[in-house]
Amino acid sequence: MLSPDDWSAIRLTLKLAGLTTALLLLIGTPIAWWLARTDSILKRPIGAIVTLPMVLPPTVLGFYLLVAMGPQGPVGRLTQALGIGLLPFTFAGLVIASILYSLPFAVQPIQQAFEAMGERPLEVAATLRASPLDAFFTVALPLARPGLITAAVMSFAHTIGEFGVVLMIGGNIPDKTRVVSVQIYDHVEALEFTQGHWLSGGLLVFSFCVLLVLYHFNPVTSRKAAS
Amino acid sequence: MSIAARFSLAYPAFTLDVNLQLPAQGITALFGPSGSGKTTLLRCIAGLEKVGNGHLIVNGECWQSGNFFLPVHRRALGYVFQEASLFPHLTVQGNLDYGAVRSRRHKTTKAPPADQRNIVELLGIGHLLQRKPERLSGGERQRVAIARALLAAPKLLLMDEPLAALDFERKREILPYLERLRDELDIPILYVSHAFDEVSRLANHLVLMSTGQAIASGSLSELTARLDLPLTQYPDAGVVIDATVGAYDPEYHLTRLDFPGGCVYAGLHEMPLGHRARILIHASDVSIALSEAVNSSIVNRLPAQIEAFAATHHPAHLLVRLNIGDAPDNPPPSTSVIARITRRSRDQLRLHQGQRVWVQIKTVALVE
Amino acid sequence: MSIKPKLAKLWIAAALLPGAGMVQADAVSVAVAANFSVPMKKISTEFEKTSGHKVALSFGSTGKFYAQVKAGAPFEVLLAADDETPGKMEQEGLAVKDSRFTYAIGKLALWSAKEAVVDSNGDILKRGDFEHLAVANPRLAPYGAAGVQALQALGVYDAIAPKLVQGENIAQTYQFIATGNALLGFVALSQVIGEDGKAKSGSAWIVPQKYYTPIRQDAVLLDKGRDKTAAVELLKFLKTPYAARIIQSYGYGLPK
Numbered sequence: 001m002l003s004p005d006d007w008s009a010i011r012l013t014l015k016l017a018g019l020t021t022a023l024l025l026l027i028g029t030p031i032a033w034w035l036a037r038t039d040s041i042l043k044r045p046i047g048a049i050v051t052l053p054m055v056l057p058p059t060v061l062g063f064y065l066l067v068a069m070g071p072q073g074p075v076g077r078l079t080q081a082l083g084i085g086l087l088p089f090t091f092a093g094l095v096i097a098s099i100l101y102s103l104p105f106a107v108q109p110i111q112q113a114f115e116a117m118g119e120r121p122l123e124v125a126a127t128l129r130a131s132p133l134d135a136f137f138t139v140a141l142p143l144a145r146p147g148l149i150t151a152a153v154m155s156f157a158h159t160i161g162e163f164g165v166v167l168m169i170g171g172n173i174p175d176k177t178r179v180v181s182v183q184i185y186d187h188v189e190a191l192e193f194t195q196g197h198w199l200s201g202g203l204l205v206f207s208f209c210v211l212l213v214l215y216h217f218n219p220v221t222s223r224k225a226a227s
Numbered sequence: 228m229s230i231a232a233r234f235s236l237a238y239p240a241f242t243l244d245v246n247l248q249l250p251a252q253g254i255t256a257l258f259g260p261s262g263s264g265k266t267t268l269l270r271c272i273a274g275l276e277k278v279g280n281g282h283l284i285v286n287g288e289c290w291q292s293g294n295f296f297l298p299v300h301r302r303a304l305g306y307v308f309q310e311a312s313l314f315p316h317l318t319v320q321g322n323l324d325y326g327a328v329r330s331r332r333h334k335t336t337k338a339p340p341a342d343q344r345n346i347v348e349l350l351g352i353g354h355l356l357q358r359k360p361e362r363l364s365g366g367e368r369q370r371v372a373i374a375r376a377l378l379a380a381p382k383l384l385l386m387d388e389p390l391a392a393l394d395f396e397r398k399r400e401i402l403p404y405l406e407r408l409r410d411e412l413d414i415p416i417l418y419v420s421h422a423f424d425e426v427s428r429l430a431n432h433l434v435l436m437s438t439g440q441a442i443a444s445g446s447l448s449e450l451t452a453r454l455d456l457p458l459t460q461y462p463d464a465g466v467v468i469d470a471t472v473g474a475y476d477p478e479y480h481l482t483r484l485d486f487p488g489g490c491v492y493a494g495l496h497e498m499p500l501g502h503r504a505r506i507l508i509h510a511s512d513v514s515i516a517l518s519e520a521v522n523s524s525i526v527n528r529l530p531a532q533i534e535a536f537a538a539t540h541h542p543a544h545l546l547v548r549l550n551i552g553d554a555p556d557n558p559p560p561s562t563s564v565i566a567r568i569t570r571r572s573r574d575q576l577r578l579h580q581g582q583r584v585w586v587q588i589k590t591v592a593l594v595e
Numbered sequence: 596m597s598i599k600p601k602l603a604k605l606w607i608a609a610a611l612l613p614g615a616g617m618v619q620a621d622a623v624s625v626a627v628a629a630n631f632s633v634p635m636k637k638i639s640t641e642f643e644k645t646s647g648h649k650v651a652l653s654f655g656s657t658g659k660f661y662a663q664v665k666a667g668a669p670f671e672v673l674l675a676a677d678d679e680t681p682g683k684m685e686q687e688g689l690a691v692k693d694s695r696f697t698y699a700i701g702k703l704a705l706w707s708a709k710e711a712v713v714d715s716n717g718d719i720l721k722r723g724d725f726e727h728l729a730v731a732n733p734r735l736a737p738y739g740a741a742g743v744q745a746l747q748a749l750g751v752y753d754a755i756a757p758k759l760v761q762g763e764n765i766a767q768t769y770q771f772i773a774t775g776n777a778l779l780g781f782v783a784l785s786q787v788i789g790e791d792g793k794a795k796s797g798s799a800w801i802v803p804q805k806y807y808t809p810i811r812q813d814a815v816l817l818d819k820g821r822d823k824t825a826a827v828e829l830l831k832f833l834k835t836p837y838a839a840r841i842i843q844s845y846g847y848g849l850p851k
Contacts, residue, residue, distance in 0.1 A: 085726075127326075
């Protein structure tokens with residue numbers, strides 16, 4: 001069945017996905033808020049950039065990250081100057097890569113939720129003495145809850161399934177960057193089909209459960225926000 | 228105490244250009260057809276629409292002037308939208324508390340805290356407090372929305388067609404609550420509507436809007452008696468008169484309603500003497516006779532003087548404005564009514580301005 | 596696709612081969628270990644020219660090819676990165692018995708994209724003054740296993756193990772080093788060799804053969820290519836002096 005290495009990969013994957021999801025909600029929500037409400041000419045370019053990881057092959061993203069975070073890359077120079085060192089082959093590097101990779105999956109549902117709620121609830125809040133920040137936390141966020149849940153589930157699941165990017169910048173280091181998808185790949189490559197089956201099957205069941213949760217919340221998404 | 232509002236904005240398809248002084252008491256109706264700019268004006272006053280160069284003073288407090296713009300949430304106002312727009316994630320109580328809690332916290336809106344029990348009772352929503360908005364009827368929602376706005380302790384209540392989204396029954400359900408608001412709360416209300424029946428029933432003051440401009444502003448009785456305004460062109464146009472109950476005849480069940488220059492009788496339920504009663508006299512219910520028709524069944528026959536004529540949309544008809552009273556050139560305060568007659572009648576009777584005649588009023592409608 | 600272009604091709608091929616009226620121009624599908632991709636392109640171009648056959652090359656990892664062939668992939672020839680996999684395939688009947696031979700012996704190089712990092716004795720491994728050393732996954736890639744063997748033979752494995760970063764194959768390992776994310780690492784000599792037999796760029800140490808088991812890269816005729824003339828001929832072509840010269844020029848050894 002599963003070896004200690006497999007379990008360590010599972011633990012690492014869950015840690016990576018959990019951390020990535022938490023950070024994505026923190027980062028993605030303001031981006032989604034801005035995208036949903038701005039009239040700026042930058043709306044479309046920024047929206048496109050955020051969506052890019054959805055259409056790019058993960059290997060492209062991984063390759064550019066590897067170059068950008070490398071000692072000659074702009075990010076690498078910055079992190080070195082800041083005394084952080086280089087990000088590839090580190091857990092922090094994986095977290096950053098995962099955030100970029102799953103960004104559209106977090107931003108889009110939240111943005112859609114904000115757009116669906118429209119201006120009215122915020123106007124109502126303003127006429128009831130709520131400052132814009134107050135209204136954001138007490139009205140916009142609660143109303144966007146289905147979108148936030150979708151974003152969290154999608155980010156988590158997408159990070160779990162991440163492979164190409166991790167492969168490119170991970171370096172397959174146990175407990176640091178060797179996640180489940182890489183472990184499965186190695187098992188299959190090494191012709192250890194039994195272990196590959198166990199991990200793959202686990203991932204399959206997990207993904208199924210995630211989609212089940214998602215469909216459970218979806219009817220809420222479609223319901224009109226304002227009554 | 229008053230509201231001074233000056234706004235002008237020009238969108239490609241729409242312009243707004245108003246300069247208004249409004250009374251800081253009672254209900255002021257912003258009345259006009261859709262697209263006339265009344266909702267935009269209301270949103271400008273609330274600060275929901277940010278218009279450069281606007282000027283707005285509410286009860287001596289500056290809300291907008293020059294570059295100064297008081298953010299919406301710092302304005303001591305209440306706003307009731309056409310759709311109730313309750314927060315779906317909060318219960319009725321949560322909705323009510325939302326503004327109440329914040330208005331208490333804010334120092335800029337120093338109004339005394341609104342009496343929650345009183346307002347909840349006033350709007351009859353005490354039994355709904357624990358419900359979620361999705362489990363309320365349309366009328367209940369709007370009543371909660373009104374209570375929510377009031378509990379934010381506003382010094383000015385803005386209502387944007389609060390009844391427009393409701394069916395006839397729901398309207399009838401809410402109108403009495405609005406009348407109670409007007410009579411029992413000491414808050415000026417700006418009320419946007421395109422329904423004359425609501426306005427005639429509720430408003431003390433009327434602002435007529437047309438294509439982004441305020442074409443007239445005055446008391447309801449004054450404006451409804453003017454021949455130069457589009458109000459008279461409505462099929463059920465009439466003059467609103469604020470009268471008082473002068474007498475009651477128990478034998479015939481007739482109430483005498485007094486107003487400056489005269490009185491009318493109407494078959495109404497008994498009301499205390501001195502009670503204020505608002506009546507509406509439709510132009511189509513008023514006819515003119517050269518002498519008093521003593522052999523007529525019409526009860527209300529009043530001496531009057533012809534003030535002016537005006538054309539209507541229909542070439543057969545004319546509108547005649549008549550000043551009620553028997554003194555020559557009745558001194559103010561006086562009351563005018565409008566009669567719709569045929570052009571032929573005018574010519575046959577040789578009616579002319581300044582002529583003394585009798586008006587016969589077939590029906591007197593009590594509007595509240 | 597219509598049959599016409601195919602017929603036309605056959606006619607042209609027949610016309611180009613004087614006196615070879617009976618020889619049929621054919622297409623052969625070859626699975627090539629990634630490390631051998633560049634020399635194989637050269638060799639197959641020459642082969643196509645002289646034989647008139649068409650060669651379709653697929654590059655990838657030997658393990659993946661094994662799984663794919665087992666699942667019925669239409670490869671006819673395999674140029675593996677090791678000798679184990681082809682042997683196993685022979686036993687399992689996936690490959691034609693006795694068709695296996697060593698076409699090249701891989702050589703291991705310690706390489707850095709930077710000048711003057713790797714010295715000519717590999718002393719840097721003993722000093723250990725680097726953050727990451729890249730190596731292909733030793734479980735999957737023969738060059739990775741060889742690299743680990745070398746570290747063990749030099750007695751520095753335990754010291755360096757925490758600094759190891761693994762590429763899934765030697766191509767990825769090369770990327771880690773080329774982008775500077777790993778200062779140095781073990782790659783196939785064929786990846787970094789220049790015309791003069793030395794590293795094209797940066798600095799390299801050709802790891803002496805005594806430090807690791809020779810990386811015998813075996814070729815084998817797969818079951819699907821059993822009756823394919825083109826496949827048989829291609830394997831023969833790999834043993835010609837012409838092919839041997841190309842193979843050697845890319846830093847591979849040849850079996851004696």
